[in-house]
Amino acid sequence: MSDDPDLDSAYALKTPADSVRLYRAWADSYDRDFASANHYVLPAEVARHFALIGGHGPVLDVGAGTGLCAEALSRRGIGPVDGVDISPQMLDTARTKGVYRDLFVGNILEPLQTSQVYQGAVSSGTFTNGHVGPDGLDPVLAVMRQGGWIVVSVNALHYAATGFEAKIKALGDTITDLSHTEVSIYGPDATGPHAKDTAFMVAFRKA
Known part of the structure; x- marks a missing residue:
């Protein structure tokens, strides 16, 4: 894995330590050199979907990064929002935007160190290649209120590659109102090998 902060390096991450190292280097330039340069629309799409299905705060932003999804939630009047991320440096950038109630460092594959219980949770760009697999859903569900939207x-x-379908099936009656919506990760002006990449917007409520 290269330590250079770019999408290929992000997709090649193997361990939490890899993530910490890469995002330490990327924190100051992420919004400009990745999000803006690549017309990264996924955070806004997640916020839009959360609003359309009736999600509301308090919300946990899982893998908050530099705060792009929380900014989009704020523009829709949704809050308060707390954020968790494995990278302290990314959270330092997010903190400057004034859209979070609280921010804390955490590995999403482990129990989340918060005393809060949330009515909603969002995540944009964290359940992806080299990052978090389906087991990351369990710690999120553990801090959700009954009926809360994720x-x-x-x-x-x-x-397809990491078993999300089997994991969601295994959650069984612990979740309800499940839906999948395929969306573009990047806008129509994006170029490069990942320009046409898509994501599933997976939405459900804690039963």
Whole structure:
């Protein structure tokens, strides 16, 4: 894996330590050199979907990064929003935007260190190649209120390769109102090898 902060390096991550190292280097330039340059629309799509199905706060932004999804939620009047991410440096950037109630460092594959219980949860770009697999859903469900909406984007190739379908089936009657919607990750002006990549917007409620 290269330490250079770009999408190919992100997709090649293998361990939490890899993620910490890459996103430390990427935090200051992520919004400009990745999100804006690649017409990254997925955070706005997640926020839009959460709003359309009636999601509301308090919301946990899972894999908050630099706060792009929380910014989109804020524009829709949804809050308060807390954020968790494995990278302290990415959270430092997110903190400057003034859209979070609280931010904390955490590995999403482990129990989340928060005393809060949330009415909603969103995640954009975290359940993807080299990042978090389907087992990351369990810690999120553990901090949700009954009836709360969860909307996570899952890279379409990652969904097929890492067992999301089996995991969601295994959740059984612990979730309800399940839906899948395929969306573009990047806008129509995006170029490059990943320009046409898609994600599944997976939405469900905690039963």
